[in-house]
Amino acid sequence: MLRLLGSGRSHPKSSGLSVLVKQMWGTLRSHPLRLERWCSQGPCVQRKRNDALHAFWKGPASVPGGARQSPINIRWKDSVYDPRLKPLRVSYDSAACLYVWNTGYLFQVEFDDSAEGSGISGGPLENHYRLKQFHFHWGAVNEWGSEHTVDDHVYPAELHLVHWNAVKYQNYTEAVMGEDGLAVVGVFLKLGAHHEALQKLVAVLPDIKHKDARAALGPFQPSCLLPACQDYWTYPGSLTTPPLSESVTWIIHKKPTEVAQDQH
Template sequence: MTTWKSKAVHPLWTGPVPVPGGSRQSPINIRARDSVYDPRLKPLQVAYDAASCMFVWNTGYLCQVEFDSATEGSGISGGPLENHYRLKQFHFHWGAVNEWGSEHTVDDHVYPAELHLVHWNAVKYQSYQEAVTGENGLAVIGVFLKLGAPHRALQRVVDALPDIRHKDSRAALGPFDPCRLLPACRDYWTYAGSLTTPPLAESVTWIIQRQPIEVAPSQVTCVAGLVGDVPLVRQFP
């Protein structure tokens, strides 16, 4: 069975925070043995335009890389998705120590950090803002980070961090293809869930990569130094 984890309220969130009273709140603890193989699920189609990468910025509680979400064709489709979803941004979640940082867990195992690539349904909605709270509005790819060898693509982001030490500061990153942050094996779990930050809307199709990517402890440290059950199915047999 897939179990829900309690949602902590971040101290830097501002304004009213909705009470997560729905039945599809994220993140969850993935019970691998209890996930159901769905032969109808096809591989996820991923194609990003590296030139649509605009900047990396310090939101005050996240290190976030923004993309021009008006770029047609830069995003994902297939898999559990009925429409094409355009890439909006990616960001990282981490913990106070390198052993405890991911939002989702697998069989109660916590990874040092978790990458989220956020996409919006550009077929059904006119803008990202509208899609955030809309039905099937968002699709988020989740990638776990484990400690090991340095990750070459991630280093591009790490190298830009000294320029965004202060809240709301931004720095150009240049052309960047987020495909380089995805694992070689694209097997995934998927479920219908919610945003993990306000407004906590239950508008997200989660696509959690089964295989983590390997990053150096120093890379995680640099990023961290900046600042009811629903069906869970899997694409792999």
């Protein structure tokens, strides 16, 4: 497995949704996916901001002055093979899936995190982390959508599975602001074969057209969204939306998951 040394720069991103989601969520097309920030070996600084464009960026912004801001441009020359890094252990309980909801920014699938049954351990993690939710980031066009990039290559979309450290913290809210509080598994999506499991998510989108709308999803196994190859990059970073807390251990799969044109 590869550990990243240092970080690249974040990249601006076009706003909007893919063809299918545009038809369902037309009102969201004017929202950018995230604030543009510049990341380097030094502290990240805020470059541009328009409070009227994104609900997550309403009100005063609190931008940490540390050097762990995400996303980054993953550079092969900055990654080093670490034999101490073992495969990530993934154990998700499909029955823990609660519902999918429209945050006004993206659709998010929530899980019951009150027990140890669904989560990850191993890899770069010292503790067990419970799955809280997963969501997707996408762009207006296929060529520009992922949060992270690999040697400046951008994927059409990126999946984030968000977990919290259930050993060190009492709940997700505490973990967000705490050291080693979160672990986010990132998966790039690229155009290719039809993904049957993802179709179950797409099918409920018409039921959550409006902000804060929820729809039951029933049992759903998120591990089916992960690529077969377990190789990953890992680095210490931050949330990519407010509060931008530098509490995240990022685990980015090297291989993307394929989805059909009408699924991303």
